[in-house]
Amino acid sequence: MSTHTASHRADPAGIATTPSAAADGAPPHLDLEQVGAFAQQVGMMLAGGATAAMMVVGDRVGLYAALAGSGPVTPAGLAARTGTAERYVREWLAQQAAVGIVRHDPQTGTFVLPAEHAAVLASDDSPAAMIGAAPLVTGLHRRTDELAEAFRTGRGVPWSEQDPAIFxxxxxxxxxxxxxxxxxxxxxxxxxxxxxxxxxATVVDVGCGRGAPLLLLAEAFPASRFVGYDVHEGSVEVARRRADEAGLADRVRFDVGDAHGFADRDVDVVTYFDAFHDLGDPVGAAAHARAALADDGRLLLVEPRAADDLATTLATVPLAPISFAASTFLCTANSLSQPVGLALGSQAGEGRLTEVLHEAGFGTVRRAAANDFNMVLEARV
Structure with a gap:
């Protein structure tokens, strides 16, 4: 036991202070209401992280899909519908009720998923679907040790080393x-x-991932030809399978390749769908794309919505919290793993992206479209 005899007092929150606290540079007192309010805020943040994991589970075993349109249901009824264990389902429903995803009727012991909530969580086919983002959070959690080490060393984390849940x-x-x-x-x-x-037309998509936008274009425009390149072999294999399943393999090709190596020329359109900011050398990549384009071709960048300054981005971009988290774990880390390592980040903004495209030799750059999540930049020689 300590034998220190200096006088101590404890504030109502149980935080001990000493006469020397101010002299040591610490604040002489704390606003306990602000401490409590921020503690509640942090608790909600932690609840959000835990809920993301519960959302992944609910999606994996079909709980949201079964709840959609079912009306009030008991834990036993939902378990029977989904072939799951009632005891786990009961606990899962309680947590979902605690965060307001489902509503609980204590009189009947039933739970219901409102139709408006089902539109966001029950199916990827909904225009409002966001359940697909839940595994992203799971994937970030699985790479915290690697990212902490990257913070210490300044080295990057290649895209190929991310958790499969990310893809x-x-x-x-x-x-x-x-x-x-x-x-x-x-x-x-x-x-x-x-x-x-x-x-x-001939369209080249760089950083194609699993090929979702290219397949949409190929289905809509059967006279055109499409090629997608990505450095991640696993994603390219999935994209090829998607093309086969959709009956589009005769007009869509997916190959392993990077932004600086594809040999296509006289291309009508080069696209980057949420991938340009991930590049180590976006200036060099854009210059390579410019060389691949026909004289009247154009480069299209689909990028996350962001302002040109941090304060405006924080105030106006709804997904800024998750975008900056993903940028730290994925986009910035990936760029820093490559030569040059410019590390634009996912919230680079229109002004910075325009500078990069001008430096690469494009004469005209304009914002062609925007919504709450994305902006589309068009560049021409």
């Missing part, structure tokens, strides 16, 4: 946005692009 989540979540906006908003926003694709 699943990127495809599922981003595909919703592409399905909602690519054909109805973004293609029409580019002068003459729809006609060109209808007549027959």
């Amino acid at each position: 699943e989540s990127i495809e599922r979540f981003f595909r919703v946005g592409y399905r909602n906006s690519l054909l109805s908003e973004w293609v029409p926003a580019i002068d003459g692009l729809s006609d060109r694709l209808h007549d027959g």
